[in-house]
Amino acid sequence: QAEIRGFGDALWWAIVTIATVGYGDVVPKTAAGRILAVFTMLGGVGLLSMVTATIASVFVERRIREERGLEAVKLKGHVVVCGWNPWADETIDALLAQIGTGRVKLVLVNELLPDEVEGIRQKHDGQEIDFVRGNYVHENVLRRANVGSALVVIVLPDSSGGRSMERADERTILATLAVKSVAPGTRTCAEVLDGANRAHLERANVDEVIVRGERTGLVLAGAAIFPGLSEVLDGILSLESEHCLARVDIPERFVGRPVGELRRFLAQEQGALLVALVREPPAFRLTDLLSHDMSAIDQFIKRKFEEAEVPLVVKGKRHQTRVNPGEDELIERGEAAFVIRRRRD
Structure with a gap:
């Protein structure tokens, strides 16, 4: 007497057989049914293995792409650090000392090799660090780092990928312009090597500009005149x-x-x-520059601001x-x- 009496029974039996569960509540009775069952069992094992391998390969490939910095970041409220140089670790240490390890996610954007990035992760064990590999002066690379949802973007003089520091400030200026183009509302801090380039960054509406070594002479002269000054500054600024x-x-x-x-x-x-x-x-509204009666020209200008997605309130x-x-x-x-x-x- 047949136990498989319809499509539903056949589907149930095939799934149980392929999954190697083998409840035994429904089994083929006829010779033809058993021959078909043999082929189903052999084919089912291969099919299940193929499906499992495909799913695993998708996750492995995605993990490899993340380690190589090729995957887009989907974080929010993270800190993006563009560029890398010999003193960048000091910046990361100071940042984590201020906000606490593990309290915010970091995203590094540079052209370091995966092994170098892994060394950075090991040094800052306990801190989640994502990596986006590429030239951060390009907007598509910044979009992969999701700078539009970032808490702050820090742009450092970059020597990753074998780049020379001689033109680092040029790349910093281009990077800040790209950041402001992609994410005009995201807070941006940048470091330059030459103080003459500060004005360029300020014109790019960078929120904070730091010139490396700018206060060194002042501190050195102060320490010479006022003994103990350097120790006082260390007591305030040192991470230890x-x-x-x-x-x-x-x-x-x-x-x-x-x-x-x-x-x-x-x-x-x-x-x-x-x-x-x-x-x-202090913030001001671009509409304050327009006349109070909002003439046709004023309305046209306001509409063009809105179409270009230019914020009407500027800090x-x-x-x-x-x-x-x-x-x-x-x-x-x-x-x-x-x-x-x-x-x-």
């Missing part, structure tokens, strides 16, 4: 120091109050010494700072405080 320079938000209740009250609060509650107050650059270039403010000066809305405090884990 128990103290650090940090930015903290000012509680709302201090807005409009004297600086002296905030200074005492920080000292008593946080053991921190107030150094400066800083305020984000200024320089922060407003008050170093060592007086006790009676009033705290303004939107200000934050820079303090010296004990380093936190």
